[in-house]
Amino acid sequence: MASTPDITPQGATASVLSWLRRDLRAALCLGYLLALVIASVAAPLIAQHSPIEQSMDMLAPPSGAHWLGTDDLGRDVFARMVYGAPMSLYASMVAVGVGLALGLPTGMLAGYLGGRVDTVISRIIDTLLAFPGIILAVAVTGALGIGLTNAMIAVGIVFAPNIARLIRIQTIVVKNELYVDAARSFGMPVRGIILRHIVPNAIQPIIVQVTVMLAGALLAEASLSFLGLGVQPPWPSWGQMLARGYTYMEIAPEQMYAPGIAILLTALAYNGLGESLRTRLDPTSRSRR
Amino acid sequence: MTSPEQISAAPARPRTDAAPLLDVRGLGISFAGPDKRISVVRDVTFSVAPGECVGLVGESGCGKTVTGLALMGLLPVHGSRFEGQLLLDGEDLLTLSEAQWRKRRGRRLGMIFQEPMSALDPVFTIGEQIGETLRTHFRISRREARDRAIEALEAVGISEPVRRHDAYPHELSGGMRQRAMIAMAISCEPALLIADEPTTALDVTVQAQITDVLGELSARSGMAMLFISHDLGLVSQTCSRIVTMYAGEVVEMGETDDVLLKPRHPYTSGLLRSLPSFTQRKGRLPSIPGRVPRPGDFPETCRFQDRCAHSREGCLTRQHLLRVGEQRFSRCHRSEDLDLPGVLS
Numbered sequence: 001m002a003s004t005p006d007i008t009p010q011g012a013t014a015s016v017l018s019w020l021r022r023d024l025r026a027a028l029c030l031g032y033l034l035a036l037v038i039a040s041v042a043a044p045l046i047a048q049h050s051p052i053e054q055s056m057d058m059l060a061p062p063s064g065a066h067w068l069g070t071d072d073l074g075r076d077v078f079a080r081m082v083y084g085a086p087m088s089l090y091a092s093m094v095a096v097g098v099g100l101a102l103g104l105p106t107g108m109l110a111g112y113l114g115g116r117v118d119t120v121i122s123r124i125i126d127t128l129l130a131f132p133g134i135i136l137a138v139a140v141t142g143a144l145g146i147g148l149t150n151a152m153i154a155v156g157i158v159f160a161p162n163i164a165r166l167i168r169i170q171t172i173v174v175k176n177e178l179y180v181d182a183a184r185s186f187g188m189p190v191r192g193i194i195l196r197h198i199v200p201n202a203i204q205p206i207i208v209q210v211t212v213m214l215a216g217a218l219l220a221e222a223s224l225s226f227l228g229l230g231v232q233p234p235w236p237s238w239g240q241m242l243a244r245g246y247t248y249m250e251i252a253p254e255q256m257y258a259p260g261i262a263i264l265l266t267a268l269a270y271n272g273l274g275e276s277l278r279t280r281l282d283p284t285s286r287s288r289r
Numbered sequence: 290m291t292s293p294e295q296i297s298a299a300p301a302r303p304r305t306d307a308a309p310l311l312d313v314r315g316l317g318i319s320f321a322g323p324d325k326r327i328s329v330v331r332d333v334t335f336s337v338a339p340g341e342c343v344g345l346v347g348e349s350g351c352g353k354t355v356t357g358l359a360l361m362g363l364l365p366v367h368g369s370r371f372e373g374q375l376l377l378d379g380e381d382l383l384t385l386s387e388a389q390w391r392k393r394r395g396r397r398l399g400m401i402f403q404e405p406m407s408a409l410d411p412v413f414t415i416g417e418q419i420g421e422t423l424r425t426h427f428r429i430s431r432r433e434a435r436d437r438a439i440e441a442l443e444a445v446g447i448s449e450p451v452r453r454h455d456a457y458p459h460e461l462s463g464g465m466r467q468r469a470m471i472a473m474a475i476s477c478e479p480a481l482l483i484a485d486e487p488t489t490a491l492d493v494t495v496q497a498q499i500t501d502v503l504g505e506l507s508a509r510s511g512m513a514m515l516f517i518s519h520d521l522g523l524v525s526q527t528c529s530r531i532v533t534m535y536a537g538e539v540v541e542m543g544e545t546d547d548v549l550l551k552p553r554h555p556y557t558s559g560l561l562r563s564l565p566s567f568t569q570r571k572g573r574l575p576s577i578p579g580r581v582p583r584p585g586d587f588p589e590t591c592r593f594q595d596r597c598a599h600s601r602e603g604c605l606t607r608q609h610l611l612r613v614g615e616q617r618f619s620r621c622h623r624s625e626d627l628d629l630p631g632v633l634s
Contacts, residue, residue, distance in 0.1 A: 115367070178407040185361050186422040186473065187395035189388075196421060200412045283412055283457040 019280060026276035029269040036266065040086035049076035051083040052234040059252045068258045071241070072248055080236035081258055087237040088218055088266070091152045091230070095217035096210055098156025103163030104206070110164070111171025112194065122168070128161040134223060141229045148231045151224040152217065159213050166209055170202035177201070204278055211274025215267030222263070238263050308379070309336035310513050311360070311481055315373035318352075318359055320584075326370070327585040329355050330537040333373075334610060337481060340511040342504070344524030344545070346560070347534035350581045353517045354403075356534070357485045360515070361400050362390045377481070396426045399479035403486040405467035409458035415442070415469045416454030419476050426477050441472040445502050464495035468502065475506060481513045482506075488523065500527055521560055525549055530616075533557045536581055536592040539610060543617040550631045553619035555597045558629035591621070599627055 020027040039046055049066070055074035062069045068077035110121035128136070140154035174180065175198060183193050222239020224230040231237040238259040245255030316333040319326045330352040337343045347353050358364050360375060362382065375382040377397060382390060402408040410418060419441055420434035429437070435454065442450035445468040458466055467487060474482055484503060488496035504527045507514045518524050524531060524545075531548045533541040533556060541554040552558040559577040579596040582588065588595070591604045601623065608620045621627075 178402055178404055179410040181363055182400075182402060182408045182470070182473075183410070184363055185394055185398075185400040186425065186477070187391045187393070188421070188425050189391060192421075192425065196413075197410050201410065281412075284459045 023276050023280070025272050026280070029272040029276065032265065032269045033273070036085050036089060039082055040089060043082045043086070047076070047079035047082045049079040051075060051079040051236050059248065059255065061254065069254065071244065071255060072252075075234075077241075077255075077258055080241060081238070081262060084231075084236040084238045084241060084259070085262075087148060087231055087235070088221060088239065088263070091148060091221040091237065091239075092214045092217035092266075092270075094149060094152035095155035095159060095220065096213050098153050099159030099163050099213060100206075100210065102157065102160035104167055106160075107164030107167035108171050108194070108198070108202075111168040112175055112198065114172070118168075121164070125161040125164050125168075128157075129165075133158045133220075137220065137224060138227065138229065141224065146229055146232070148221075148225075148237070151230045152221065155217055155220045155224070158220075159217075162213075163206065163209065166205055167202060170205060171198055174198050174201045204282060207278050207281070208274050211270045214270040218263050218267060309376075310339045310341075310378065311337040311515070312376040312379075313356075313360075313373070314376065316356065316359065316375060317372035318355055318364070319370050321368035322585060325585075328537065328587070329584045330359075331587075332610070333534070333537075333539050335532045335539060335542055337513050337515055339480065340507070340513050341530065342507050342514040342516060342528045344528035344531045345515060345517045345534060346519065346521055346524055346531055348519060348560075348581050350583070351534045352537040352584075353519075353534055354485055357400065357483045357515065357517050360483055361394060361398060362387075363400075392426075395422055395474075395477050395479065397480050398483065399474035399477070399481070400483045400485065401467070401470050401474050401487050403489050405463055405470050405490065406458075408470055409466055411458055414455050414457055415461070415472075419454075419469075419473045422473055423476050437476065438472070441476040442469065444475065444506065445469075445472045446498070447472070463491050464498065467491060467495075467499055471499070471502060471506070475510070475512070478510065479512065481515065483515045483517065485517045486519070487516075489518070489520075496523065503527060521549075521564060533560070536587055537584065538592060538620060539618075540593065540620040541618065542610075543614065547614070547617060548631075550633060552629050552631050553613050553617060553624040554593075554621045555599050555627065555629060556593050558631065559596075561632050562630055564632070593621075599623060 144150040225240035226243035241259040419438035
């Protein structure tokens with residue numbers, strides 16, 4: 001059942017390690033994501049080819065020289081995958097980060113304050129939600145200027161209303177709970193009530209939503225790069241590679257496998273990690289220790 | 290017996306020997322309704338001396354809980370309007386700023402709620418929640434807060450307090466949770482504890498234990514208590530004085546034994562007579578016909594008039610709280626004429 005709380009940093013590390021030992025899914029997902037990060041950092045050491053060097057060896061199947069073959073311009077697919085990993089990770093993080101930074105405070109404010117503030121914020125959210133996501137993202141990217149970071153900020157702005165709406169309704173539910181009144185009756189200031197009681201109780205669906213959005217951001221990056229608004233050629237990103245491979249689907253379908261599977265696995269890892277985190281953070285669903 | 294004397298116009302202090310810790314004078318509360326203001330509580334006057342245990346009794350919807358919440362300043366700020374005075378240590382709470390009031394909450398005033406299931410935050414351990422309360426009011430380290438939380442858990446009779454300290458609310462039984470809630474409320478040693486139906490959601494056996502814990506704490510630490518309940522039996526066990534409320538008004542007030550043996554208001558008498566007892570009685574258990582009028586529909590006559598077996602012509606005017614004895618007050622102009630049955634009659 002209950003164990004003594006881990007106050008020391010060593011205790012915190014030990015508790016994370018023991019969590020990973022018990023939760024295989026979390027360990028696998030975290031391991032995969034860590035491997036991606038390491039590959040991103042050590043890209044020049046891992047890839048023997050340059051990701052942008054072209055050759056006459058176009059659309060070659062996998063071989064000893066090119067582990068995953070070459071693309072339509074004769075560039076090494078493996079090298080492009082490795083160099084594209086940080087772009088894709090960065091892209092999804094920026095998009096979700098911007099979405100959270102904009103959506104969480106506004107939604108929470110609307111839910112907590114209620115009344116007119118809520119009405120105004122909710123109508124703005126509705127207006128943003130009425131736009132088709134990709135159109136909004138294209139428009140925002142157009143306004144901010146072309147480039148991966150701007151494209152992902154645009155995706156974040158598209159995500160923000162969803163997050164705001166979710167946290168708003170959660171805040172409304174939690175703020176009417178008796179323990180919030182109880183905390184007030186013990187003299188806790190409003191800031192303390194929001195940070196210590198409302199956020200931890202309202203955040204769970206957000207964690208799940210974030211992992212879904214991380215996966216969604218990977219695909220959004222692909223769409224925007226496909227439209228030429230994201231990563232600029234010749235530099236690679238997974239989404240852009242997938243979009244490019246799609247063009248040669250009929251003559252070289254294997255072009256789509258590497259980036260497609262990489263995006264799929266990363267999205268899966270995000271989701272799995274989110275689900276494990278949610279279980280981990282919910283004391284009522286935590287299994288006996 | 291002194292002659293009836295009207296006290297509502299110039300609020301008299303029911304207790305004069307000791308300066309009261311809490312003195313509620315002519316408290317009125319109204320909320321903004323859809324088309325007009327709805328008065329929920331009117332002319333509530335009572336006091337609690339230091340270390341004293343006072344019971345606030347009445348049916349559901351009579352304004353007990355609203356009064357308790359008003360004392361804590363927990364009613365919504367928008368739309369509620371207050372009249373009268375809420376004096377704590379001679380200081381009117383209603384004139385304090387939110388920040389000043391907040392400093393008194395928890396420290397001078399504590400509250401425990403009816404539902405121990407939902408009054409504890411499910412994502413933190415019991416100990417974390419008690420420690421957090423302590424750290425809001427005192428500058429102490431985490432370790433100190435932990436020690437004091439364990440002490441508080443021990444004080445409310447929780448076995449293995451060290452282990453329970455790290456338990457989550459869902460791992461405890463209802464009675465345990467209510468004890469933990471009490472531990473949280475008393476951890477900062479408030480001068481007055483407001484217990485709003487603390488045992489209603491619990492089993493009868495656990496009820497008795499919780500009542501004992503509260504009585505013992507009050508006796509040991511000299512903490513005053515306002516015990517809000519619909520259960521006269523429970524209140525009479527713990528409280529030295531009883532305040533009866535009906536339809537948003539205080540209708541009777543007096544020493545517990547006095548009130549039980551010789552109620553001076555037909556409503557209190559009706560409540561007492563509808564208590565089941567072990568002694569053989571003939572016929573059906575008496576009940577009070579009708580139901581409490583809803584706020585907004587309160588009549589301008591005596592508010593109990595249409596349910597009262599003793600109502601006369603003279604009952605069709607607004608009633609005031611009358612002094613009918615040294616410590617006795619009744620909101621019934623016929624209280625001198627009537628010989629109302631109490632628990633023994």
